[in-house]
Amino acid sequence: MSDLETPIAVEIEAVSKVFVDGASLGIVDRFRRQHPRKSVLAVDAVSLSVQRGHIYGVLGANGSGKSTLIRLVSTLLVPDQGRVLVFGHDVVKEEMTVKRLINRVSVEAAFFRVLSPMENLLYAARLYGIDGGVARKRIVEILGQLGIESEKVGEPLQKMSRGMQQKVAIARALLTSPVLLLLDEPTTGLDPRSKREVQQLVLDLRAHHDTTVVLTTHDMDEADRLCDRIAVLHHGRMVADDTPAGLKRVHGATPAATLEDIFMALTGHSIEEEEEAAPVG
Amino acid sequence: MATVIQEVRASYAFVERNINLTRRYWGWEIVFLLYSIVNSLAVTFIGAAMQQITGQKVDTSFLVLYLLIGTLVWSYLSVVFDAISEMITWERWEGTIEYTFMAPVSRGTHMIGTVLFAIVYGIVRTGVILVVVSAFFHVDLSKADLFSSTVLLLVGSISFVGLGIVAAVLPLMFTERGSQMTRVVEAVLLLVSGVYYPVQVLPGWLQVIARISPATYVLEGMRLSLMNGANVPALAGYLIPLLVMGLASIPIGVVVFGWAERAAKRSGTLKRSG
Numbered sequence: 001m002s003d004l005e006t007p008i009a010v011e012i013e014a015v016s017k018v019f020v021d022g023a024s025l026g027i028v029d030r031f032r033r034q035h036p037r038k039s040v041l042a043v044d045a046v047s048l049s050v051q052r053g054h055i056y057g058v059l060g061a062n063g064s065g066k067s068t069l070i071r072l073v074s075t076l077l078v079p080d081q082g083r084v085l086v087f088g089h090d091v092v093k094e095e096m097t098v099k100r101l102i103n104r105v106s107v108e109a110a111f112f113r114v115l116s117p118m119e120n121l122l123y124a125a126r127l128y129g130i131d132g133g134v135a136r137k138r139i140v141e142i143l144g145q146l147g148i149e150s151e152k153v154g155e156p157l158q159k160m161s162r163g164m165q166q167k168v169a170i171a172r173a174l175l176t177s178p179v180l181l182l183l184d185e186p187t188t189g190l191d192p193r194s195k196r197e198v199q200q201l202v203l204d205l206r207a208h209h210d211t212t213v214v215l216t217t218h219d220m221d222e223a224d225r226l227c228d229r230i231a232v233l234h235h236g237r238m239v240a241d242d243t244p245a246g247l248k249r250v251h252g253a254t255p256a257a258t259l260e261d262i263f264m265a266l267t268g269h270s271i272e273e274e275e276e277a278a279p280v281g
Numbered sequence: 282m283a284t285v286i287q288e289v290r291a292s293y294a295f296v297e298r299n300i301n302l303t304r305r306y307w308g309w310e311i312v313f314l315l316y317s318i319v320n321s322l323a324v325t326f327i328g329a330a331m332q333q334i335t336g337q338k339v340d341t342s343f344l345v346l347y348l349l350i351g352t353l354v355w356s357y358l359s360v361v362f363d364a365i366s367e368m369i370t371w372e373r374w375e376g377t378i379e380y381t382f383m384a385p386v387s388r389g390t391h392m393i394g395t396v397l398f399a400i401v402y403g404i405v406r407t408g409v410i411l412v413v414v415s416a417f418f419h420v421d422l423s424k425a426d427l428f429s430s431t432v433l434l435l436v437g438s439i440s441f442v443g444l445g446i447v448a449a450v451l452p453l454m455f456t457e458r459g460s461q462m463t464r465v466v467e468a469v470l471l472l473v474s475g476v477y478y479p480v481q482v483l484p485g486w487l488q489v490i491a492r493i494s495p496a497t498y499v500l501e502g503m504r505l506s507l508m509n510g511a512n513v514p515a516l517a518g519y520l521i522p523l524l525v526m527g528l529a530s531i532p533i534g535v536v537v538f539g540w541a542e543r544a545a546k547r548s549g550t551l552k553r554s555g
Contacts, residue, residue: 019549020548042549076546076552077549078543078546078547099383108376111375111376112302114302115302119298122297128291128385129286129287129290129385131290
């Protein structure tokens with residue numbers, strides 16, 4: 001059985017991550033600080049596994065550790081404790097192998113905004129070793145499938161709406177044909193129509209491209225609609241991990257309980273209250 | 282072989298991306314180019330005016346060429362240094378650093394692409410400045426050995442690339458002040474390297490620093506080559522230190538960069554700007 005035939009796409013084993021306030025400061029700044037440096041436990045001994053071909057949701061308020069978890073899987077952070085495996089490859093020890101298997105779409109579309117979708121995606125394609133000629137055709141094709149007209153392909157991204165930019169971000173991820181796609185709040189800030197289109201795209205991905213998706217969101221309906229399984233993070237700790245139906249059955253007070261009810265039952269607050277209480281930045 | 286092709290493609294990704302960014306930011310490019318031309322002209326006019334300023338007989342054409350070499354070589358070296366040392370700052374500012382660092386590309390490939398663009402961009406830009414400034418002054422290159430000066434500039438580029446990579450580590454390690462630190466490094470190089478004057482006029486302690494600056498060797502060698510016609514063997518005393526500095530600073534820079542990248546991934550400062 002090859003690595004990619006393993007039934008487990010992502011295995012997170014007792015992973016913890018602490019951020020120290022002021023870690024980026026210089027020696028003089030640190031010396032001059034009046035107060036001791038604060039540390040934040042962003043991810044606290046989280047363990048989970050994602051089945052190949054599943055859409056796995058990570059639900060939580062801002063500051064709950066969702067994005068940190070995604071960054072740990074996408075090799076952008078090194079865990080302090082525990083380990084993360086992607087199709088059996090350790091993200092720290094086999095970083096380059098993992099990088100070839102994944103792609104990530106983050107809440108903020110990370111683009112060179114003065115460049116056009118074509119220029120940004122061509123850059124991405126070359127980074128992933130795709131021939132320029134092949135990439136150009138694929139880019140027009142994928143963007144067309146996402147409803148971006150060919151005349152927009154050469155315009156600077158900064159002239160596009162956020163919904164359009166997010167679609168280009170998803171196109172960029174699709175271009176590299178990742179077997180694991182990490183979607184970090186891909187619909188946050190989108191209008192209802194764009195949100196719906198992106199959600200449909202995620203479902204199509206699973207159906208037609210055999211892509212495993214890890215999706216973070218604080219949108220309960222989105223999680224309910226898309227995910228095969230959902231983990232709930234609260235202050236860095238995983239407080240539940242089940243199918244949407246399983247969560248409602250186990251934690252719901254009534255048969256008609258929604259995921260919002262479940263979230264309140266598990267964390268003691270609604271997601272809006274959690275976000276208001278979450279530290280800024 | 283497939284891996285090599287992939288790395289070449291990836292390396293070209295950075296060249297093409299930077300060409301596209303230069304094209305899209307054309308307004309700023311014109312402003313910076315104009316500023317550099319005016320700066321070169323202003324400095325060179327000091328040489329042209331020296332006889333009038335002092336009221337004494339001065340070899341004006343010598344002085345003009347002396348200052349012109351300084352301003353053009355510095356223009357080239359500083360562009361190469363900036364393009365490499367700011368590769369992190371620039372990506373942080375654009376918000377793309379995480380995407381680039383998540384791609385399956387070795388940091389060596391990333392740097393090769395950045396360096397290739399920096400050198401070609403530096404040559405083109407300095408060429409434009411040379412053409413414009415030459416229209417204002419009579420530049421006497423009758424004694425120049427253009428082959429040896431080209432060799433010296435290429436070897437000097439290697440050592441400046443190494444210095445740029447080492448400087449690029451600063452924004453990676455210090456998200457708040459790193460890019461300012463690279464500016465300080467550049468300013469010190471400008472002061473001590475004899476861009477507009479011989480390093481012998483500097484205080485003793487600054488002359489010590491001048492001897493570890495690759496720009497000092499490039500500038501002194503270029504003047505010997507372009508003003509006195511020194512050939513490659515005659516420039517050995519400049520080429521050898523430059524080669525040694527380049528061959529030492531590039532691997533050191535790459536290793537330190539790798540270490541800083543891992544540290545940034547541990548501390549979570551890869552993306553944060555504060």
